[in-house]
Structure formats: structure tokens, C-alpha cells
Amino acid sequence: xxxxxxxxxxxxxxxxxxxxxxxxxxxxxxxxxxxxxxxxxxxxxxxxxxxxxxxxxxxxxxxxxxxxxxxxxxxxxxxxxxxxxxxxxxxxxxxxxxxxxxxxxxxxxxxxxxxxxxxxxxxxxxxxxxxxxxxxxxxxxxxxxxxxxxxxxxxxxxxxxxxxxxxxxxxxxxxxxxxxxxxxxxxxxxxxxxxxxxxxxxxxxxxxxxxxxxxxxxxxxxxxxxxxxxxxxxxxxxxxxxxxxxxxxxxxxxxxxxxxxxxxxxxxxxxxxxxxxxxxxx
Amino acid sequence: xxxxxxxxxxxxxxxxxxxxxxxxxxxxxxxxxxxxxxxxxxxxxxxxxxxxxxxxxxxxxxxxxxxxxxxxxxxxxxxxxxxxxxxxxxxxxxxxxxxxxxxxxxxxxxxxxxxxxxxxxxxxxxxxxxxxxxxxxxxxxxxxxxxxxxxxxxxxxxxxxxxxxxxxxxxxxxxxxxxxxxxxxxxxxxxxxxxxxxxxxxxxxxxxxxxxxxxxxxxxxxxxxxxxxxxxxxxxxxxxxxxxxxxxxxxxxxxxxxxxxxxxxxxxxxxxxxxxxxxxxxxxxxxxxxxxxxxxxxxxxxxxxxxxxxxxxxxxxxxxxxxxxxxxxxx
Numbered sequence: 287x288x289x290x291x292x293x294x295x296x297x298x299x300x301x302x303x304x305x306x307x308x309x310x311x312x313x314x315x316x317x318x319x320x321x322x323x324x325x326x327x328x329x330x331x332x333x334x335x336x337x338x339x340x341x342x343x344x345x346x347x348x349x350x351x352x353x354x355x356x357x358x359x360x361x362x363x364x365x366x367x368x369x370x371x372x373x374x375x376x377x378x379x380x381x382x383x384x385x386x387x388x389x390x391x392x393x394x395x396x397x398x399x400x401x402x403x404x405x406x407x408x409x410x411x412x413x414x415x416x417x418x419x420x421x422x423x424x425x426x427x428x429x430x431x432x433x434x435x436x437x438x439x440x441x442x443x444x445x446x447x448x449x450x451x452x453x454x455x456x457x458x459x460x461x462x463x464x465x466x467x468x469x470x471x472x473x474x475x476x477x478x479x480x481x482x483x484x485x486x487x488x489x490x491x492x493x494x495x496x497x498x499x500x501x502x503x504x505x506x507x508x509x510x511x512x513x514x515x516x517x518x519x520x521x522x523x524x525x526x527x528x529x530x531x532x533x534x535x536x537x538x539x540x541x542x543x544x545x546x547x548x549x550x551x552x553x554x555x556x557x558x559x560x561x562x563x564x565x566x567x568x
Numbered sequence: 569x570x571x572x573x574x575x576x577x578x579x580x581x582x583x584x585x586x587x588x589x590x591x592x593x594x595x596x597x598x599x600x601x602x603x604x605x606x607x608x609x610x611x612x613x614x615x616x617x618x619x620x621x622x623x624x625x626x627x628x629x630x631x632x633x634x635x636x637x638x639x640x641x642x643x644x645x646x647x648x649x650x651x652x653x654x655x656x657x658x659x660x661x662x663x664x665x666x667x668x669x670x671x672x673x674x675x676x677x678x679x680x681x682x683x684x685x686x687x688x689x690x691x692x693x694x695x696x697x698x699x700x701x702x703x704x705x706x707x708x709x710x711x712x713x714x715x716x717x718x719x720x721x722x723x724x725x726x727x728x729x730x731x732x733x734x735x736x737x738x739x740x741x742x743x744x745x746x747x748x749x750x751x752x753x754x755x756x757x758x759x760x761x762x763x764x765x766x767x768x769x770x771x772x773x774x775x776x777x778x779x780x781x782x783x784x785x786x787x788x789x790x791x792x793x794x795x796x797x798x799x800x801x802x803x804x805x806x807x808x809x810x811x812x813x814x815x816x817x818x819x820x821x822x823x824x825x826x827x828x829x830x831x832x833x834x835x836x837x838x839x840x841x842x843x844x845x846x847x848x849x850x851x852x853x854x855x856x857x858x859x860x861x862x863x864x865x866x867x868x869x870x871x872x873x874x875x876x877x878x879x880x881x882x883x884x885x886x887x888x889x890x891x892x893x894x895x896x897x898x899x
Binding site: 399401568 | 634636663
């Protein structure tokens with residue numbers, strides 16, 4: 287705290303060493319940001335518990351009540367489409383935590399003011415946001431694939447006494463890999479909404495609205511060709527086809543087409559967010 | 569070197585920065601003075617590329633901020649507004665900033681030592697006091713050993729020891745040939761820190777001159793004289809062309825001489841030395857003879873009096889800014 291130490295350390299020359307910062311450095315910095323706040327750990331722990339927990343719970347309920355009262359429809363579904371029992375409720379609710387994390391990674395930068403430090407360090411907005419997107423995408427792909435494969439093996443083990451399902455069955459491997467990719471891309475979709483809205487509560491509301499409310503509203507629309515097409519191209523509806531072996535919706539899009547539509551939505555919103563980040567005052 | 573050319577920023581109906589042009593030279597501490605709401609913070613945000621100017625441009629070492637590669641190695645900034653995640657530790661805050669520039673981790677620890685935060689480096693920054701937060705901000709600004717420093721109200725919330733530390737640090741950095749621009753509303757602080765002053769009011773440039781010149785241009789030097797014979801001394805001073813005014817009440821200033829109930833004269837137009845000589849020659853007893861150094865405040869008030877909105881209490885600027893601490897930034 288004295289000027290003499292200041293003089294000594296300021297002239298240490300340490301700041302002069304090291305090369306120019308590239309995209310790898312920016313990704314390393316974003317990784318430091320992500321891992322150094324508690325909200326990341328909490329939402330990811332919740333994600334693992336909710337996704338694997340709900341798979342275990344719903345497969346167990348199915349087996350425990352096999353041939354039980356009012357269980358005929360569920361039993362039939364478990365026989366014809368066992369992955370829908372494994373992934374249906376768990377991915378649907380598990381995506382909630384990923385939405386929250388995706389939004390928080392951006393909006394807390396605004397609420398705490400870190401965005402100013404971030405922009406001063408990386409004044410070019412595109413690499414800054416790009417590094418954040420890349421780190422979140424890598425983290426989520428790895429974690430979500432581990433979680434959905436874990437979910438599948440736990441779920442199929444619990445179902446085993448009544449229903450046999452394996453990754454080599456038609457469409458099952460694609461559904462499992464797709465479930466992880468769906469969660470990753472939906473997290474990026476939520477991140478884009480966070481970057482556009484910049485307020486935690488507002489962005490989480492919109493992301494949840496797209497994930498949970500739009501599907502309900504879509505169900506109330508008249509069953510015409512126009513509305514069926516409209517609904518099929520909504521981000522959640524289109525994307526969710528990729529983790530269904532036998533899609534429950536309108537079946538206008540194939541699994542990868544639907545996933546592609548979700549990706550297009552996400553890229554579009556991220557592009558708008560990057561453009562606005564450059565235009566708006568920080 | 570920092571250069572602002574015809575810089576303007578409009579927020580709705582308010583022209584927060586009004587065609588400002590100035591140059592901040594390296595090798596000296598430049599004070600950036602102005603009343604609250606004058607546009608100091610906004611100007612700094614424009615220089616740093618955080619806000620986009622409505623017109624004009626600002627450059628640092630000849631480049632707009634956004635064009636600088638590894639900007640933290642060139643420019644260090646301490647903003648008035650907080651820019652630290654409350655849940656992140658001080659060390660991780662500096663670490664991610666260092667990583668964006670490819671700086672070694674050793675630099676982070678060196679800065680934590682420099683600002684005296686090593687013991688709390690792994691604690692949540694949200695638990696920091698105002699003063700500790702300022703020190704973390706200084707550490708972030710110095711991280712890349714930049715040639716140019718912009719500090720917005722750096723002594724805010726610091727204890728006297730911290731104020732002295734910042735003052736010496738800024739002088740030290742300037743002596744190394746760095747460019748140092750420091751904004752403050754503490755005029756006396758600037759009088760002892762800054763070599764050069766840029767004074768703005770309502771977004772307009774009011775003065776861009778050496779600190780000594782700004783003071784001299786103000787109301788002029790005054791000398792406080794306490795004497796049991798004010799009448800005789802006033803005659804002597806007036807005869808020499810000076811001006812002496814009897815202060816209303818000798819007490820009330822809170823200084824140690826308050827116990828002395830001899831009358832006080834405020835003398836202008838004559839240096840303290842000449843007053844002492846006059847008194848000695850006429851055998852007038854003096855109890856006190858003090859040149860008034862606080863006159864940067866007078867100079868400042870005189871410069872900015874036109875730009876303050878006194879008498880316009882209906883104006884939106886007063887209604888919307890009840891907190892006197894709020895500074896230029898409109899958000």
C-alpha cells in the first residue's frame with residue numbers, strides 16, 4: 287500500500303510478456319467467468335438431478351403400476367415407444383434449468399456491471415459474445431450428452447423387467463444423442479434471449495414462455511394445415527422432434543429437419559443479439 | 569495521449585456532452601473537473617467506446633478504443649459505476665481480465681499485492697467495502713501496465729490513507745510518462761494532484777489550462793489576517809492598493825485559533841509577505857497570517873456558475889436527480 291511497492295511492482299515488466307490474445311484466450315477467460323460464479327454450479331446440479339431424477343421416477347412409476355388402475359395407456363406407450371417414457375418428462379423439465387443458466391450467463395453481466403469490464407477488455411463485440419457462446423456450447427454438449435446417456439441407461443434398466451429397449455433399436459441412439467444436442471441448442475437459444483433482453487426476469491420469462499407456454503397455446507389452435515405448419519416450426523416443437531423415436535406432433539419435419547429449424551432460430555437470434563450489442567450503449 | 573474532437577452525446581432531450589474538444593498529454597496528471605451532471609462520466613465512457621458518440625470522435629494514442637489490440641495493455645480504466653460480479657472473487661475477476669489479454673497469472677497476484685487485497689483475494693467481491701471495491705478497480709486498471717489511464721472518481725469511498733496512496737500512485741504513473749486523466753468533484757484534491765485541468769459544465773468545455781493558471785484566473789489569491797488592530801491594518805493595506813474586508817464573526821471556522829477572539833480580515837490584491845512587512849513596519853500585532861489555498865474551489869465555482877441550473881428548479885435535471893452523489897452518466 288505504499289508508493290515504493292507500487293514502483294517496484296508496476297515496473298516488474300510482467301505485463302509485457304506473453305503473446306497477443308487470440309480467440310483461445312477469450313474462451314479461457316469466458317471459462318473462468320462461467321466456473322467462478324455459484325449460479326453455474328447450482329443450475330447444473332439441478333439440471334443433473336431433475337433430468338436423471340425424473341427419468342428414474344417416471345420409469346419406476348410405470349413399472350410399479352404395471353397393469354394397474356388407469357395405467358393401460360401408459361403401459362401401451364411404454365411398449366410401443368419406451369424412449370418417450372425415459373426422455374419425455376425429464377428433458378421437458380430439465381431444459382428449464384438450462385434456460386435459466388443460458389440467460390443468467392448474459393444478464394448477470396448487465397445486472398452486476400461486469401459487461402463494462404468485459405467490453406473494455408474485448409471491445410469487439412462479436413469475438414466477446416462468440417467466445418461465450420463457444421464455451422457454453424462445449425460445456426453443455428459434454429455435460430448434456432453425459433446426462434442424457436446416464437438417463438437412458440438408468441431408465442432402460444428400470445424398465446427392463448417389462449420392456450426391453452437398447453441403443454441399437456431403430457431411432458434410439460439418434461434420440462439419445464439428439465436429446466443432448468437439443469438441450470445444448472435450447473440453452474444457446476435462451477442465451478440469445480438473455481443478450482437481447484438484458485434483464486434476468488424478463489429473459490427467463492420469455493425463454494420459459496417459448497419452452498412451456500407456447501406448446502400449450504399451440505395445442506389450442508384449430509387443426510388446420512396453416513396452424514399445423516406454424517406450430518411445427520416453433521423453436522421448442524421443431525427441436526423436440528430430435529429426441530423422439532416416434533414424434534407425437536404433426537410430423538411435418540423429420541428429426542434432423544426439426545433440429546435444424548431450432549438451430550436456425552438460435553443462430554438468427556444470436557446474430558441479432560450480436561448486432562445490437564455492437565449498436566447499443568453498454 | 570487522449571484526444572476528443574467535437575465530441576457530443578445526446579440522451580433524449582439532454583445534450584450530456586456538448587461538442588467537447590480537448591487533448592490529454594502524457595507525463596502529467598490531468599484533472600477532469602465539473603459539477604454533478606456535467607458529463608464527466610459520459611465523456612469517459614465515450615472515450616472508452618462504451619457509449620457511441622452522437623457526433624465527433626475520441627482517440628487514444630491516435631486510435632478509437634475499439635481498434636486497439638489488447639486494449640488493457642494500452643488503456644486502464646476505473647469507472648465510477650461498479651463493474652464486478654458480486655458473486656465472483658477478486659482474484660477470478662482479475663484472472664479473466666488477464667486471460668482476455670494473454671497476460672500471465674503472476675500479473676494478477678502482483679496487482680492483488682499492489683492494492684493490498686491479497687488476503688481477501690478469494691472472497692466474494694460482493695462482500696467488499698466501497699474502499700476495497702475501489703482498490704480492486706485500480707488493480708484491474710493497472711493489470712496490463714497500460715500507457716493511458718482513465719480514472720473516474722478514484723478516491724470515492726477511500727480512507728485518508730487510501731486517498732494519499734491513489735494520489736501518489738497517479739503522480740508516480742505520470743512521472744513514468746503515462747497519460748493520466750482523473751475525474752473528481754473534489755477540487756482541493758485536484759489542486760494537490762493534477763498538473764493540468766479540464767473543466768466542463770453542462771457538457772461544455774469551460775477551461776483547459778494548467779492548474780495554477782485556473783486558480784490564478786479565479787477570484788485571486790486571498791490572505792486571512794487576524795489582528796487586534798484591524799482598523800490600522802486596513803488603512804495600511806488600502807494605502808498600498810490592496811483590499812481588506814472585516815469578517816463578520818471570527819469564530820465558526822472550527823480551526824484551532826478559534827479561541828482567539830481578535831477580528832479577522834480577508835485581504836485580496838496583496839501577497840501575505842507584503843502584509844507581514846506592512847504590519848511589522850507599523851508595529852501592528854498579527855495573530856495569524858494565512859494565504860488561502862482553497863481558492864481552486866472559488867475558481868471552479870466562478871467557472872461553472874453559469875452552467876449550474878440554479879434558479880431553474882422546475883427543470884427536469886433537478887427533479888430527476890435527487891441524489892447529489894449521482895454523476896454525469898444519465899443511466
